[in-house]
Every structure is written in structure tokens, then in C-alpha cells.
Amino acid sequence: LAKTTQPISMDSYEGQEVNITCSHNNIATNDYITWYQQFPSQGPRFIIQGYKTKVTNEVASLFIPADRKSSTLSLPRVSLSDTAVYYCLVGTGSQGNLIFGKGTKLSVKP
């Protein structure tokens, strides 16, 4: 099972772009990279998923280099409401192999 490593915490200010990098050195060929966001007292919420190169949706962008050993979640122009814990997961989703780490606690300040 591919393990992930991401910073424990990050601080930012409103209006800035935030990039959270996740390392997954032993990612398997079939594994996808998925990011979730979790607010206090809520379940995690799916943000974005990718396999390689770049994926963009209305919320974020996901950059994946050619070797796929890391990925970067990019949040454009964050606001106070983006303060949350962000989890990077690697796996195919079958047989419960999407393992959550401790995540990155992002604090956005005014």
C-alpha cells in the first residue's frame, strides 16, 4: 500500500495561492492520487483526483510530475473558508486501500 507524506501544517493569507505537496514514492502503476478536504465536525469532502500530468476543476488544480512520486494540490486565491485539513491519498479504491494519513492543516489568516 502506497504511503503518503505531507506537511503537518501550513499557514497562508487570504488571496494567496497555496500549494500543498504530497510525496508517494512507492505509488503503483494502477494507483490514482486523490485529495480530500475536511472541516471540523464534518466528514472529508472529495476535492480532486488525477493519474498523471495536470487536472483542474472549479475548486483546485492537481499537478503530477512524470514519475508520479509526488503531487501538488494548488488552491488559487484562498479565503478564510479554505481553513481545513487536506488529505492526500494514493490507491485504486478497491479493497479499502485508500489510506488516510494525518493530513495537512491549512490555516488561512485575514
Next chain:
Amino acid sequence: EAGVAQSPRYKIIEKRQSVAFWCNPISGHATLYWYQQILGQGPKLLIQFQNNGVVDDSQLPKDRFSAERLKGVDSTLKIQPAKLEDSAVYLCASSFSRGDDGYTFGSGTRLTVV
């Protein structure tokens, strides 16, 4: 579409008592998951169902935890008897297939064992 429904929202019990949690997944989602999230940690998978069959329960403490998903829709998770270390948020999630398209989580049940 309606989200994943869980109840109760909060529960406080004494150690050695039993407790049950209920989950109603998104309609049409074949895969259902129960996670345990201890304060300050990421969610930990307890059990995964595909329709009404168990796919993975390797991290479920089977001496005290049990789960079922009758008719492949609703699911219940039971703890009997509860221990202090079972205090956590129990999250239910569902996905259309195996999770490749992302999971949808409920808001969870916060269990406090005193």
C-alpha cells in the same frame, strides 16, 4: 442528490455498554465504508462492503465491533462492549463503484465513552 445520512449525530455511553450507528448511503452507491477517526488523526478504514458482501474487514476489531449491510443498502455498525479508546467519530462513506470516483462521506457520529 441527497448525501450520506448518519445517525445519531452524537452519543455518550459508559464503558462496557453497547452502541449502534446507522448509515444510509447515496442511492445507487454499491460500495459502503465505515471509518473511525480519532481526534487529531486521519480516518481509519474499519470495513468495506460491496453491495451486501464484505470486501475488507481486516482492521475491524471483531471481538467487539460488528457491521452489517442487509439488502445492500443501509448499514449498521455496532460496538459491544465499548472501551474508553473507542471514543472517536465514526464516519460512513459510499461510492458508486470501488471508490475510483471518490467517496462521499456523511457527517459522522461522535461517540464519547466515559
